[in-house]
Every structure is written in C-alpha cells, then in structure tokens.
Amino acid sequence: MELRDIIDKLKSNGYKVTEQRKAILQVLSSNPNNLISVENLFIKSKEIYNKTNMSTIYRNLEILERLNLVYKLITEDSIALYKLVCSNEHHHHIICKECGKTEIIEFCPINTLNKLAKDKNFNLTSHKLELYGYCVDCQASKDD
Amino acid sequence: MELRDIIDKLKSNGYKVTEQRKAILQVLSSNPNNLISVENLFIKSKEIYNKTNMSTIYRNLEILERLNLVYKLITEDSIALYKLVCSNEHHHHIICKECGKTEIIEFCPINTLNKLAKDKNFNLTSHKLELYGYCVDCQASKDD
DNA sequence: GTTCTTGCAAAGATTTTGCACGGTC
DNA sequence: GACCGTGCAAAATCTTTGCAAGAAC
Numbered sequence: 001m002e003l004r005d006i007i008d009k010l011k012s013n014g015y016k017v018t019e020q021r022k023a024i025l026q027v028l029s030s031n032p033n034n035l036i037s038v039e040n041l042f043i044k045s046k047e048i049y050n051k052t053n054m055s056t057i058y059r060n061l062e063i064l065e066r067l068n069l070v071y072k073l074i075t076e077d078s079i080a081l082y083k084l085v086c087s088n089e090h091h092h093h094i095i096c097k098e099c100g101k102t103e104i105i106e107f108c109p110i111n112t113l114n115k116l117a118k119d120k121n122f123n124l125t126s127h128k129l130e131l132y133g134y135c136v137d138c139q140a141s142k143d144d
Numbered sequence: 145m146e147l148r149d150i151i152d153k154l155k156s157n158g159y160k161v162t163e164q165r166k167a168i169l170q171v172l173s174s175n176p177n178n179l180i181s182v183e184n185l186f187i188k189s190k191e192i193y194n195k196t197n198m199s200t201i202y203r204n205l206e207i208l209e210r211l212n213l214v215y216k217l218i219t220e221d222s223i224a225l226y227k228l229v230c231s232n233e234h235h236h237h238i239i240c241k242e243c244g245k246t247e248i249i250e251f252c253p254i255n256t257l258n259k260l261a262k263d264k265n266f267n268l269t270s271h272k273l274e275l276y277g278y279c280v281d282c283q284a285s286k287d288d
Numbered sequence: 289g290t291t292c293t294t295g296c297a298a299a300g301a302t303t304t305t306g307c308a309c310g311g312t313c
Numbered sequence: 314g315a316c317c318g319t320g321c322a323a324a325a326t327c328t329t330t331g332c333a334a335g336a337a338c
Contacts, residue, residue: 094266131266162337
C-alpha cells in the first residue's frame with residue numbers, strides 16, 4: 001500500500017493530515033517490510049518532525065490499527081512491533097529476530113485448520129502463523 | 145505432566161516446595177487445559193493459600209517458564225496467559241477466546257515452513273501457530 | 289545453619305487519558 | 314469557525330526489584 005493511499009484512507013475517514021502524522025507514516029513507509037517498536041518509531045518520527053510526542057505515536061498507531069492500515073505483532077518478550085499492512089489479502093510472515101525484517105510467505109494451511117477445528121467442535125474465527133528466524137544479512141553478521 | 149512430576153523437577157533444580165508454590169501449581173494443574181491470566185492465578189492461589197503475594201506469582205511463573213513447565217501466550221490485547229505444558233513434544237493449540245480452554249491440535253506444517261524459509265534465505269529457528277475460536281460450550285452460551 | 293522464598297513497598301516500563309491550546313480543513 | 318489533533322503531565326497497568334524477615338531442607 002502506498003503512502004498516498006494511506007493518507008487518502010485517513011482523510012476519507014475524517015482524519016486530518018498533520019505533520020506528526022506524516023512523519024509517523026513516512027517512517028513506517030520508508031521500511032514497509034520491517035517491524036518497528038513504538039520507541040524506535042518515536043525516535044525516527046522525531047527526526048522528521050521534532051515536535052512529535054510519544055502519546056501522539058500511540059494515538060496514531062491505534063487509529064491505524066483500527067483502520068487496518070498497520071499490522072501489530074507482540075514478541076515473546078511482550079514488545080509491540082508494527083509495520084504497514086502490505087495488502088488486504090490474508091497472509092503470514094517470516095520475521096527476522098535480529099533486525100525485524102519480514103517477508104510474506106505464500107502458504108496458509110487454512111483448509112487443514114478448518115478441518116481440525118471442526119473435529120474439536122471449535123468454531124474457528126482466526127489463526128496466527130508466524131515464522132521466526134534470521135534473514136540472510138543477519139546470519140552473516142552473527143558469524144562475526 | 146503430573147503435579148508430582150512438576151514438583152520433582154523443581155526440587156531437582158534446587159527449588160523448595162513452599163505453600164505459595166504449591167497453591168500456584170495446584171491452580172494450574174486443576175485446569176491443565178485452560179489458559180489463565182496472572183490476575184486470576186493470583187486470586188485462585190490466594191483461595192488456596194491466603195498469604196500468596198502477587199510478586200510471588202510473577203517470580204514463580206518466571207521459574208516455571210524457564211524450566212519449560214508452563215506455556216505462555218500473549219493475547220492480541222497484550223494480556224499474558226499461562227498454562228502447564230502438556231508434553232514435551234512440539235505441538236500447537238486451538239484456544240477458546242471466551243473461556244481460555246485449549247486443545248492440542250495434531251498438525252504442524254514444519255516441513256513446508258522449512259522449505260519456505262529456505263526459499264527466502266531465512267534461517268528458521270521457531271514458529272508459532274495458534275488457532276482461535278469458540279469451544280462448543282461457549283458457542284452455546286453465546287446464543288443466549 | 290545455609291540457602292532459597294517471600295512480603296512489602298517502591299521503582300520501572302509501557303500505555304492511556306483529561307484538558308487546554310493549536311492546527312487543519 | 315468547527316472540529317480534530319497534539320503536548321503535557323498525570324494516572325493507570327502490568328511487571329520487576331531490593332531488602333530484610335521467614336521458611337524449607
């Protein structure tokens with residue numbers, strides 16, 4: 001999704017285009033495949049627009065999440081990470097534990113999962129599939 | 145895993161068997177298939193041994209996690225939930241969003257995942273597959 | 289008696305909120 | 314000008330920690 005499209009979607013939902021919001025979106029869209037922490041998003045947004053405040057980051061992430069424009073992931077150590085959604089189609093990610101880089105994986109075992117849920121008499125509403133590892137760059141730097 | 149086995153494992157790792165610890169384990173083992181929040185674990189542990197303190201809950205969960213005796217899950221709203229591990233074999237769960245009940249699912253697409261990771265030049269170290277839905281009991285009560 | 293555990297209270301970390309001011313449309 | 318957004322500071326949550334007293338072995 002392009003930065004322009006995101007801003008359009010915000011506008012069409014009655015949200016205004018502020019410098020802070022632009023800074024946040026610029027950071028997110030400059031690295032659309034990388035997960036970023038709230039803290040780092042704050043730091044980088046400030047580099048673009050110095051007056052950006054932490055609570056603004058949180059408020060905007062909440063809006064973006066509600067509009068389904070960002071993807072939120074909580075790591076095993078309970079750190080919230082965000083990235084822009086890449087597409088509206090259902091998909092999963094492989095995530096680098098070192099640098100946060102993600103790639104989409106073209107695989108979803110949903111049919112099997114539906115069957116399994118049915119066997120257990122569960123009404124399946126959603127599922128999470130995430131792969132963790134080290135990307136090729138971080139594998140190299142780990143060898144140092 | 146039996147309560148007895150857990151206590152043995154604690155002992156063999158140099159941990160002592162205290163009333164607080166027994167209360168916590170009793171709560172966890174009384175519902176081995178249900179995820180429980182720290183708050184609820186605290187409340188229920190106090191019912192068994194009144195002097196149990198919140199920090200004791202946290203400290204014990206940390207120990208149990210380190211010994212791989214409990215499984216931790218963080219919900220989409222960042223709430224930490226715990227349950228005893230059922231077995232040492234790799235497996236996934238289907239989780240009821242209403243009551244926290246879990247069941248093991250006998251399926252893991254690890255071979256496919258390995259292949260996908262390889263294609264992306266990722267060194268796959270772990271993965272997460274969780275199914276969410278409503279168990280048969282909670283489906284019924286939702287219709288009320 | 290030694291070592292591990294706990295309670296307490298305080299501190300940390302992360303996230304949310306109220307309100308008055310300022311910006312966007 | 315109406316309404317939305319922000320900064321600030323304060324509060325709320327959740328979790329961790331230091332320390333002295335107490336319990337387990």
